[in-house]
Amino acid sequence: MLSDKQKEIILSTVPLLRTGGVALTTHFYNRMFTHHPELKNLFNMGNQQSGKQQTALAMAVLAYAENISNPAVLMPAVDLIGHKHVSLNIQPEQYDIVGTHLLASIKEVLQDLATDEVLDAWKAAYGQLAGLMIGHEAKMYEGKQQTNGQWVGWKNFKVQRKVQESKEITSFYLVTEDGSAVPNFIPGQYISVQVFLPNINLNQIRQYSISCAPNKDYLRISVKRERNEKFDINGMISNFLHDEVHEGNILSISSPAGNFTLQNMYPKKVFISGGIGQTPLMSMLESLDQSKENSELVWIHACRNEEVRAFGNRLETITKENQQVKQHQFYEVVNETLAAKDVYEGMLDFSKIEKWQFEPEAEYYICGPKPFIEKAVKELTDNKISEKHIFFEEFGPKSI
Incomplete structure (x- = not known):
């Protein structure tokens, strides 16, 4: 347990974390990867390359320090991170590695400011947080072991079909290699996919939303190809999946995870997506459409143009067959043939x-x-919509 004195010490370091948090987390990751290069196979090296992961960790450490007297307020974040960790098969002993290098980094970066009292307080604080996370994740692992079709760790799935959805997005239909049941999941959840990248000689893991409604036959992920001239490691993975993974190939995946899911507080649902962000919402829409409940469903999607829009034909079919579903499409560029339909030019604009x-x-x-x-x-x-009625998911390290 943290003493009141230790909580005061942690709070006193908040200004230092606000100004120097990213420098601290950057030092931490460099130190940890130097001592444990095998962890590069577990961490997203694309987000390391861009600095997103260092910034996200700095924000998380700051939030923890600011709320050290009442860590319960951080439980939504703990649950979000817990789902991610379980999808990566993070184990308790890896928390020890992180703790060792985080405390060493505090000492090396803060130097004279990192007194024995400060280090002892942060050791206790990290121990409290690690215990909270490990306990929460243990319950999630136990739940997977007790749920039919779920599993802990990695399982081989075969690419049954590969379907081009737009100029940039391709869907992969995945079935179990051993013929066992496809797992159930909650619409909006994701799976982790592990691939080996020869270019950097590392395994890399990425999360992809399941883009279909739950069914007994397959899981579907829909991946956007990154086409930047200097794409980072994340771009390498999307291009690897598009170019090197074919029907019949095997992918190693984790069981479904994630807490961006349908809440079912009100019958009316409004789905608002930009670009590839439509994938978890597509799973939700398909699921509600199939349930035939008397729900009003509104689909609003924004992307650059018709060429890059995915699932267009599927959405047209759903809206024709289900009068409860209304869709609205925003394109940055609209051609004349689309002007008469429910297509709007420009960025998302409710008005x-x-x-x-x-x-x-x-x-x-x-x-x-x-x-x-x-x-x-x-x-x-x-416009007076309560935050309690708004649910969002940001792909990549959380920065909102």
Whole structure:
């Protein structure tokens, strides 16, 4: 247990973390990877390359320090991270490695400011957090072991079908290699996929939302190809999947995880997506459409143009067959043949949608790039939509 004195010491380091948190976490990752290069197979080296992971960890450490007297307020974040850790098969002993190098980094970066009292306080604080995380994740692992079709760690799946959904997005239909049952999941969840990248001689793991409704036959992930001239390691993985993984090939995946899922507080659901952010929302929409419940469903999607839009035909079929589903599409560039349909030119703009109303008794699900999510959330809250009715998922390290 942390003493009151130790809590005061942790709080006194908050200003240092605000100004120097990223320098600390950058030093920490460099130190840990030097001593444990095998962990590069576990961590997202693309996010290391871009600095996103260092920033995300600095924000997390700061949030923990600021709330050291009441860590219970961080339970939503603990649950979010716990799902990610379970999908990566993180084990308790790996927390010891992180703790060793985090404390050493505090000493090396803060130097004279890292007194014995400060180090003892942070050792106790990290021990408290690690214990909280390990306990939470242990319950999640136990749940997977007790649930039919779920598993802990990695399992081989075969690519049954590979379908091009748009100019940039390809779907992979996955079935178990051993013929066992496809796991059930909650719409909105993701799986981790582990691939070996010869270019960097490392295994890398990425999370991909399941883009279909739960069914007994397959899991579907839909991957956007990154086409930047200087794409990072994340781009290497998307291109590897598009170019090197074919029907009949084997992929190693984790069982479904994630807490960005349907809440079912109100019958009306509004799905708001940007680009590849539509994948978890597609799973939710398909699931609700198949359930035939009397729910009003609104689909709002924004992307660059018709060429890069995925699932267009599937959405057209759903909206024709289910009068409860309405869809609205935003393209940055609209050609003349689309102008007459429910297609709007420009970025997401609720005011362009005919008869649009911000309804307080509805659920709003948002997924897309960080600026897209922030803009949509702000517009909803500015129009009296409670934050309790807004749910979003940001792909990559959390920065919102």
